[in-house]
Amino acid sequence: MMLTEERVMKRPQEITSVKALLESQGLSLDDDVEHTLGIFRGDELIGTGSVSGKVIKCVAVAKKFSGEGISAKIVTSLLHYLSEKGVHHVFIFSKPDSAEQFRSLGFREVARSEPYAALLETGPHGVEEYKKELRKGFVEGKNVCGIVVNCNPFTLGHLHLIRTAANECDIVHVFVVREDLSLFPYAVRIKLIREGVSGIPNVRVHEGGDYIISRATFPRYFTRKTDLAAAQAALDVEVFARHIAPALGIKSRYVGEEPYCEVTNAYNEAMKKVLPAHGIKLVVVPRLKVGNEAVSASRVRQLIREGKLDEAEKLLPAHAFAFLKSPEARPILERIKTSDSRH
Amino acid sequence: MVEGKNFGMELRKAGCAGTLESSDIMITIHPGNGEGIEIVLESPAKQQFGKAINSAITESLMAIGVHSALVEAKDRGALDCTIKARTETAALRAAEMDDDEVRAKK
Numbered sequence: 001m002m003l004t005e006e007r008v009m010k011r012p013q014e015i016t017s018v019k020a021l022l023e024s025q026g027l028s029l030d031d032d033v034e035h036t037l038g039i040f041r042g043d044e045l046i047g048t049g050s051v052s053g054k055v056i057k058c059v060a061v062a063k064k065f066s067g068e069g070i071s072a073k074i075v076t077s078l079l080h081y082l083s084e085k086g087v088h089h090v091f092i093f094s095k096p097d098s099a100e101q102f103r104s105l106g107f108r109e110v111a112r113s114e115p116y117a118a119l120l121e122t123g124p125h126g127v128e129e130y131k132k133e134l135r136k137g138f139v140e141g142k143n144v145c146g147i148v149v150n151c152n153p154f155t156l157g158h159l160h161l162i163r164t165a166a167n168e169c170d171i172v173h174v175f176v177v178r179e180d181l182s183l184f185p186y187a188v189r190i191k192l193i194r195e196g197v198s199g200i201p202n203v204r205v206h207e208g209g210d211y212i213i214s215r216a217t218f219p220r221y222f223t224r225k226t227d228l229a230a231a232q233a234a235l236d237v238e239v240f241a242r243h244i245a246p247a248l249g250i251k252s253r254y255v256g257e258e259p260y261c262e263v264t265n266a267y268n269e270a271m272k273k274v275l276p277a278h279g280i281k282l283v284v285v286p287r288l289k290v291g292n293e294a295v296s297a298s299r300v301r302q303l304i305r306e307g308k309l310d311e312a313e314k315l316l317p318a319h320a321f322a323f324l325k326s327p328e329a330r331p332i333l334e335r336i337k338t339s340d341s342r343h
Numbered sequence: 344m345v346e347g348k349n350f351g352m353e354l355r356k357a358g359c360a361g362t363l364e365s366s367d368i369m370i371t372i373h374p375g376n377g378e379g380i381e382i383v384l385e386s387p388a389k390q391q392f393g394k395a396i397n398s399a400i401t402e403s404l405m406a407i408g409v410h411s412a413l414v415e416a417k418d419r420g421a422l423d424c425t426i427k428a429r430t431e432t433a434a435l436r437a438a439e440m441d442d443d444e445v446r447a448k449k
Contacts, residue, residue, distance in 0.1 A: 072363040072419070079369065083359035088371060088415075105363045106385035106417030124373065124383060124413055 002041065002068055006077055009036040009048070018048045018058075025060045027095075032219060033058060037077055039070055049074035051081060053215045057093040075105055079122075089123035091216040110211070111238040113274075116231030119216060119239065127239075130209050131247040137204055138248055141170030145283070146240070146250040148175045148212055150297075152182040152343070154192035154320050157256060157295035160288040165254040166200045168283075173248050175208045179215055181222040182343055183301060183336050188329075192320050211239050221263060222343060229263045233270035241278035252281040259287065259294055290314050304336045352408040358437030361421075361429035368421035370400070370433040375411030380404055386418035399423050403430040412437075 009018050018036055019029050029036070032052045039047035039061075047070040049059040056078050061070040075092070082090055091110075092102050099109055099118040107120035110127050121127065145165050151158050165172045176193060180186045190205065197203045208214070213221050217236040220229040244250070253275060258264045268284065275282045287294040295315045303312040304324075313321050323329055354374040361369040375381065382397050400414055403426070412434070421429070435441065 069364050072365070076362040076364065076369065079363075080359060083357065083371065086356070088357050088373070104387065105419075106369070108385075122385075122415070122417070124415060 005040045007038045007040060009038045017045045021045055021048055022058055022060050027058060027060055029058050035081060037074060039073055046070060047074050049078050051078055054087050054089060055091045055093050055216050071101060072105055089125055092120040094118050111235060111242050113234040113238050117235040119235060127211060127243050130211055131243055134247045139171045143169045144171045144249045145169040145252040145254055146173045147254045150177040150182060151189045151193050152184045152297045154196050155295050155297050155300055155315050156317055157288045159196055159317055161254060161256050161285050162197055162203060164285050166202050170202060172203045174203060174205045175212045177213045178208045183341060184332060192323060195319050196317050229266040233267040234274055237270050237274040241275055241280055245280055252283055254283045254285060257284050257286050301336055304333055352438050354412060354437040355439050356437060358433045360432035363417060363419055366420050368426055368429050369417045370429045371415040372433045372437045373413040375413055377411050380412050382414045382416060384416045396426060399426040400430050403427040404434060407431060407434055409434050
């Protein structure tokens, strides 16, 4: 048995050595990690792994120590760290060729996107339980479609997309990104959506949970970094096509055309590639325009940032504009004005 | 081995013990829903030893007065004595008790 020591990596030179080890395996250290572990033999860093939310990632073991059970030590330590924090539904985000090793440690594979990414999970409430919940909302229909939205905030553009789908399909399932990493909190986003579609009888609104654009399936969505976005987008779409669409009999997915954001555009590109392979049709709906301007939530946030909320009125459904003018919205508007986040 | 047929142990939160290293087992015990002990086992030897592992876990829980729990077990080829020790420790952590409190209660 090899004697090793565990250390939490914090200081700049420690982080530098972690990055070097990851890079030697073709990996990188994501900037959203909150806890990074180092496994040492003497002074030599021989293994590392990190945690972001409920996701274990950036796991690497020095080549000459592979097969010595170092990754079991890393995952054990990170699981205990998460357990202390009360997190028991845990994901591992890895390369597909490491997935087998994590399966042998008791993780179940959710989906993979060759050759970039695989997602595994552990805990009593996994994707099968999520699908069971979803199936309660199953509605029979010849032409059932799905839409994934963040609605940060809900605009006339989202309403247009949902209405278009509702006119063309029997049933529209709308999934709302659950992760609370956007400037508009989840509770506000889903409330404005529910109110906005309440008059359309064939629309069902669902919580996106851990499996639709989450820190597990698509971390780059929230950091707006484009380098790995394509790889992660493909994984997220795999999860949708393999688990979510079959649970509800979804045959097509509607998306808004994306003229501005590179990350969202990468997501749309991934859907073009992945969905047809699973027999799901992708329908791209052109952006709604008001005057010459395409309606977008990022434009609304920009107007808020510039203190021109009244100019956003023409981009928003009446109830959403009324909300933004209400006292309840004040802290959110303040946050948008002072935050660096473009998201 | 803690014997405690005379008292029930209340699980307050999830408790975790053990490692994923070879010959060990990692056990996480969640408070149950009052419908007995449910075990979700992952093991390379599940076909051959699944039943034996499950009964080792159930017996150690019963022995310390836990009658309702959801148990996640990730086995890496642990012996019976290891399974029992890990299960007991995980349950004590889930009940927010230490060994002394258990002995005092007996």
